[in-house]
Amino acid sequence: MDLKQQIDKARMPRHIAIIMDGNGRWAKKQGLARVFGHKRGVETVHNITVAATELGIEYLTLYTFSTENWNRPKEEIDALMNLLVDTIVKETPTLMDNNVRLLTIGDLNRLPEAARRKFMACVEQTAGNTGLSMVIALSYSARWEIINAMQTAVRRAQAGELRAEDVNEQLVSSLMTTANMPDPDLLIRTSGELRISNFLLWQLAYSELYFTECLWPDFTPEELYKAILDYQNRERRFGKTSEQVVGRYGTEPGRWKN
Numbered sequence: 001m002d003l004k005q006q007i008d009k010a011r012m013p014r015h016i017a018i019i020m021d022g023n024g025r026w027a028k029k030q031g032l033a034r035v036f037g038h039k040r041g042v043e044t045v046h047n048i049t050v051a052a053t054e055l056g057i058e059y060l061t062l063y064t065f066s067t068e069n070w071n072r073p074k075e076e077i078d079a080l081m082n083l084l085v086d087t088i089v090k091e092t093p094t095l096m097d098n099n100v101r102l103l104t105i106g107d108l109n110r111l112p113e114a115a116r117r118k119f120m121a122c123v124e125q126t127a128g129n130t131g132l133s134m135v136i137a138l139s140y141s142a143r144w145e146i147i148n149a150m151q152t153a154v155r156r157a158q159a160g161e162l163r164a165e166d167v168n169e170q171l172v173s174s175l176m177t178t179a180n181m182p183d184p185d186l187l188i189r190t191s192g193e194l195r196i197s198n199f200l201l202w203q204l205a206y207s208e209l210y211f212t213e214c215l216w217p218d219f220t221p222e223e224l225y226k227a228i229l230d231y232q233n234r235e236r237r238f239g240k241t242s243e244q245v246v247g248r249y250g251t252e253p254g255r256w257k258n
Helices: 023-029 034-055 067-071 074-097 113-125 142-158 169-174 221-232 242-249
Strands: 015-019 059-066 101-105 133-140 186-189 208-211
Touching: 023 034, 034 059, 034 074, 034 221, 059 067, 059 074, 067 074, 067 133, 074 101, 074 113, 074 133, 101 113, 133 142, 186 221, 208 221
Parallel strands: 015 059, 015 186, 059 133, 101 133, 186 208
Antiparallel strands: none
16 A cells, blocks of 8 residues: 555644755755755645645645745845746646645745735735645744734734733734634654744644655655654644543544544
8 A cells, every 4th residue: 555545534634834945955966056956846846735735635834935044145045036936927827727725924025026926916816716725934934923923912902902811822823924724733844954943933832743854855745645644643632641632532542533
């Protein structure tokens, strides 16, 4: 039985987030410029999006460009922006054909105006699709997001619309850029790095973390299946005991249901 057939469709993660790491190192191994790694990484995004759609994943969030990435050489940033926009425009008909909705989180005001305009046009064009939601984290960092949420809360308080006792988890979540999405069930990071890198710090509180040595350009659908199978063999307790989980879900330890 191949890996895909081993996946239990009744226990799928609703939301998978991926830190796509290793494009530059992949290119270096091939003796190529970094931009070629990014181009190969775009192909991987296409393949993983198709695989996620076939599996019935509801949300796929891809860490595409962080606020810290603005510190990279201008030549690389320009190449990345051109590649990103050209790819999104090119792939939009495919997204439409496959009922994929394109969303974005991040500080898009920092993008070049032409790139931002083209990108948002694609977001608007796919807004009515009801299948997989592909979320592009672009010019994003979790600390930026949390600061932005705090500023919004302070402004509401100053306007008399918010009291200290109103602040709870639900309120904070509603101020995040992911307010209308479920928190990620599974975070995948490629390239062997073992850190979160300022990504979805609030939302990942109870996510399962999966790290792989595989560089992003080499991350195939089979690698995605491995991550999902690993996820399905974990016990998600959310602070409860194994016995409580078994009692609630009627499953054996290490097996659970959404």
